Amino acid sequence: MVRAQQLTTLPKATRVALTRIALTSLTIAVLTLFLIPMVYGITTAVKTDSQIAKTGAPWWPARERTFEYEGKAYDVYLVPIDGEIRELALYRPGRQSSLFVDPENPAAGPFEWQGQWRQLERSWVLDIQWNNFTRAWNTINFPNLLRNTLMYAGITTFGAVLSAALVAYGFARFRIPGKNILFMIMLSTVILPGAVTLIPTYFVFLQIGWVGTWLPLIVPAFFSWGTNVFLLRQFFLGIPRDLEEAAQIDGASPLRIFFSIILPMSRPALTAVALFHFFWAWNDFFGPLIYLAGHPDKFPITVGLTAFNNLYSQSANLIQAASLISAVIPIVVFFFAQRIFLEGVVITNIEK
Amino acid sequence: MAPLPELSGILRKQTATTKRRRLSRLEKKEIRWGLFFISPWIVGFLLFYLLPMIASFGFSLYDFNPATPDQARFIGFANWQRALFQDTEVWLSLRRTFHFAAISLPISLLFSLFLAVLLNSEHVLGKSVYRTLFYMPTMIPLVATVLIWNGVLNEQTGWINVIIERLTGIRATGTQGLRWLADPNLVYYAYTMFGLWGVGNAMIIFLAGLQGVPTELYEAAQIDGANWFQRLIFITIPLITPVIFYQLVLGVIGSLQYFLAPFVLNGGTGFPEGMTRFFMVYFYKQSFSFFSMGYGATLAWLMLIIAMIITIVLFGTSRFWVFYAGEER
Numbered sequence: 272m273v274r275a276q277q278l279t280t281l282p283k284a285t286r287v288a289l290t291r292i293a294l295t296s297l298t299i300a301v302l303t304l305f306l307i308p309m310v311y312g313i314t315t316a317v318k319t320d321s322q323i324a325k326t327g328a329p330w331w332p333a334r335e336r337t338f339e340y341e342g343k344a345y346d347v348y349l350v351p352i353d354g355e356i357r358e359l360a361l362y363r364p365g366r367q368s369s370l371f372v373d374p375e376n377p378a379a380g381p382f383e384w385q386g387q388w389r390q391l392e393r394s395w396v397l398d399i400q401w402n403n404f405t406r407a408w409n410t411i412n413f414p415n416l417l418r419n420t421l422m423y424a425g426i427t428t429f430g431a432v433l434s435a436a437l438v439a440y441g442f443a444r445f446r447i448p449g450k451n452i453l454f455m456i457m458l459s460t461v462i463l464p465g466a467v468t469l470i471p472t473y474f475v476f477l478q479i480g481w482v483g484t485w486l487p488l489i490v491p492a493f494f495s496w497g498t499n500v501f502l503l504r505q506f507f508l509g510i511p512r513d514l515e516e517a518a519q520i521d522g523a524s525p526l527r528i529f530f531s532i533i534l535p536m537s538r539p540a541l542t543a544v545a546l547f548h549f550f551w552a553w554n555d556f557f558g559p560l561i562y563l564a565g566h567p568d569k570f571p572i573t574v575g576l577t578a579f580n581n582l583y584s585q586s587a588n589l590i591q592a593a594s595l596i597s598a599v600i601p602i603v604v605f606f607f608a609q610r611i612f613l614e615g616v617v618i619t620n621i622e623k
Numbered sequence: 624m625a626p627l628p629e630l631s632g633i634l635r636k637q638t639a640t641t642k643r644r645r646l647s648r649l650e651k652k653e654i655r656w657g658l659f660f661i662s663p664w665i666v667g668f669l670l671f672y673l674l675p676m677i678a679s680f681g682f683s684l685y686d687f688n689p690a691t692p693d694q695a696r697f698i699g700f701a702n703w704q705r706a707l708f709q710d711t712e713v714w715l716s717l718r719r720t721f722h723f724a725a726i727s728l729p730i731s732l733l734f735s736l737f738l739a740v741l742l743n744s745e746h747v748l749g750k751s752v753y754r755t756l757f758y759m760p761t762m763i764p765l766v767a768t769v770l771i772w773n774g775v776l777n778e779q780t781g782w783i784n785v786i787i788e789r790l791t792g793i794r795a796t797g798t799q800g801l802r803w804l805a806d807p808n809l810v811y812y813a814y815t816m817f818g819l820w821g822v823g824n825a826m827i828i829f830l831a832g833l834q835g836v837p838t839e840l841y842e843a844a845q846i847d848g849a850n851w852f853q854r855l856i857f858i859t860i861p862l863i864t865p866v867i868f869y870q871l872v873l874g875v876i877g878s879l880q881y882f883l884a885p886f887v888l889n890g891g892t893g894f895p896e897g898m899t900r901f902f903m904v905y906f907y908k909q910s911f912s913f914f915s916m917g918y919g920a921t922l923a924w925l926m927l928i929i930a931m932i933i934t935i936v937l938f939g940t941s942r943f944w945v946f947y948a949g950e951e952r
Contacts, residue, residue: 295746455931491671
């Protein structure tokens with residue numbers, strides 16, 4: 272009896288272990304491929320200014336090696352001598368032959384090498400420019416920009432989630448005449464490109480004196496956005512009605528049902544919409560650009576970065592460094608918020 | 624004798640109205656609550672959307688250049704006639720848009736679903752970290768993203784080509800190699816890769832959907848001897864069809880609106896060979912390069928109409944394949 276049990280449990284444990292290894296390695300493999308461009312961005316962020324402009328530079332952050340000889344710095348090249356590549360400092364360049372110094376053995380003094388030194392490749396040494404981050408931080412007013420962005424993203428996320436949940440519940444559960452037409456009109460506000468409604472919208476906000484303030488960016492979020500409503504409607508329609516019907520019989524009002532049954536059951540969906548909106552606002556560029564033009568103290572990080580881009584359009588490394596700095600807060604927010612997906616919500620009585 | 628049928632008619636009518644009124648008290652209550660819940664959207668729509676939308680349709684009836692607004696001229700449906708019957712670029716750019724969508728939409732839907740299923744599996748260790756890393760590119764500002772992809776996809780020094788060459792030995796760099804952004808046969812795949820990098824949002828939406836699948840169903844299926852693939856096909860997929868439907872509808876809308884990537888990667892030139900002159904790219908060119916705002920508004924509304932037709936058709940099909948556990952009975 273005991274032995275039979277062991278036989279059935281043992282392979283199962285091994286099977287689980289094997290599945291774990293297989294799936295985890297699959298995930299890591301996909302992730303590695305996925306993050307190749309990210310590694311490129313990060314290495315760019317810590318490169319020296321000169322490395323970016325040079326062709327033939329290695330992919331990792333590096334600077335060209337130099338060697339100090341008799342108080343002067345000389346460039347180090349990769350020189351092929353007798354079938355092996357040696358790193359030698361170019362002491363005196365010449366057309367057909369040049370003088371080199373061996374950094375390993377400077378005491379031997381300069382010696383001659385036959386060949387064209389211009390054909391040679393430079394030797395590079397690892398050089399991580401961590402201070403690119405400090406340079407980026409100091410160039411633009413990061414604390415102020417981050418505070419503005421955090422405020423904008425935080426307030427609108429609260430408004431967007433709450434209003435979208437209310438509206439989505441209305442669309443998901445109540446028989447309203449013309450509901451489908453209203454829903455299609457709502458979707459049409461999502462479809463019509465903002466670029467065509469931009470001028471009249473701007474005009475509306477100008478008439479009520481909101482241009483130059485945060486209001487045109489914050490207030491509409493409290494009146495729900497089509498995509499968020501659509502998403503939450505899909506989730507609410509997937510929740511069985513039994514619990515609500517039971518609560519209704521007990522005399523609970525729809526508002527109470529909404530707050531004490533629907534919202535708690537939709538935690539993953541609400542988190543998804545909140546994250547969705549938070550990062551959308553975090554990356555929103557166009558809205559702040561037009562409504563806050565001329566008020567640099569109110570700029571969010573995206574608009575601040577463009578100023579940066581205009582100042583240093585050649586400094587790909589500083590742009591990457593600044594972008595990574597601006598991504599830190601969202602990454603931390605995401606890491607903690609997504610843990611809600613680990614918990615899971617159990618919906619009972621689905622098979623009725 | 625004559626009034627009798629009349630009277631019975633009135634009586635019948637009266638019972639009908641009282642019956643309707645009795646029903647309608649509940650119905651009215653439901654309508655009132657429904658309107659209460661959707662009122663934020665209705666108010667917002669009336670305040671911030673209605674006027675601009677009407678105005679943008681109005682633009683489509685004008686020959687209108689924002690630089691010289693006083694010269695705007697009412698031309699009736701001439702813009703519409705031009706877009707529908709004369710301008711061949713409209714249909715060409717629409718065809719390109721659908722061609723690209725046919726490649727990128729299935730790939731991104733399947734990839735985000737695959738990722739979500741993987742990162743929801745109890746067997747993957749360290750999920751929080753992977754999810755965050757998969758989401759990370761979504762948080763990198765566009766300026767930086769474009770720089771990164773221009774670098775990575777570079778035909779000579781781009782990492783993708785260098786890695787392919789190192790791994791397979793096939794010559795991928797150089798003019799004879801994989802010219803991701805310049806080869807008309809490859810460019811849609813390059814743009815799809817660029818788009819996959821922003822898979823994070825689709826992934827969390829699918830993850831949220833997977834959270835709604837009751838664990839007891841899996842347990843029951845496991846007892847019945849269903850393997851993981853059967854559980855995926857017969858439990859997981861049907862229960863997240865509302866989310867798949869959402870992703871599909873928004874994917875189609877997003878494809879029709881697609882313009883940012885080609886605009887920042889090649890300035891909207893359509894390079895190579897006009898392959899990336901998608902419908903919205905053409906719209907931006909008309910509106911903001913040629914400043915034909917009237918014609919631009921016409922194109923935008925044409926896009927709206929096309930997207931609405933597709934959306935309504937998709938909603939029509941949803942009856943057959945989307946499963947809502949809380950649907951009206």
